[in-house]
Amino acid sequence: MAFHLADDPRDQRLETRVTPEDKVMIQNAAAARGRSVSQFIVQRALQRSDFSNGEWRTLRELRGTLETLQYLAMLQVEDWKGRRQTRIRVHRR
Structure with missing residues (x-):
C-alpha cells in the first residue's frame, strides 16, 4: 500500500x-x-x-493538410486511371 x-x-x-x-x-x-x-x-x-500547445496545434493542422493532400492525390490518380481507361477504349475501336 x-x-x-x-x-x-x-x-x-x-x-x-x-x-x-x-x-x-x-x-x-x-x-x-x-x-x-x-x-x-x-x-x-x-x-x-x-511540445507546447501551439506546436501541437501546428502538428494537428499539418496532419489535416497532409490528409487533404493525400485525398487529393488519390482523386488525381483515380481521375488519371479513368482517363487512361477511356483512352485505351477509344484507341481499340
Whole structure:
C-alpha cells in the first residue's frame, strides 16, 4: 500500500495494459535507472511530450493538410486511371 503526504499534488492515476514481455522490459529499464516503474514511465512520457500547445496545434493542422493532400492525390490518380481507361477504349475501336 502506498502512502502519500497530505501536500503531495499527485492525485491523478493512469492505467495501461501491456504484454508480459513489455512489462518485464519496462521493469528492467526502470531498475537500471534506479527508478520505480511509475517514475520511469512518467519521466519518459514527459520527455516525449515537450511540445507546447501551439506546436501541437501546428502538428494537428499539418496532419489535416497532409490528409487533404493525400485525398487529393488519390482523386488525381483515380481521375488519371479513368482517363487512361477511356483512352485505351477509344484507341481499340
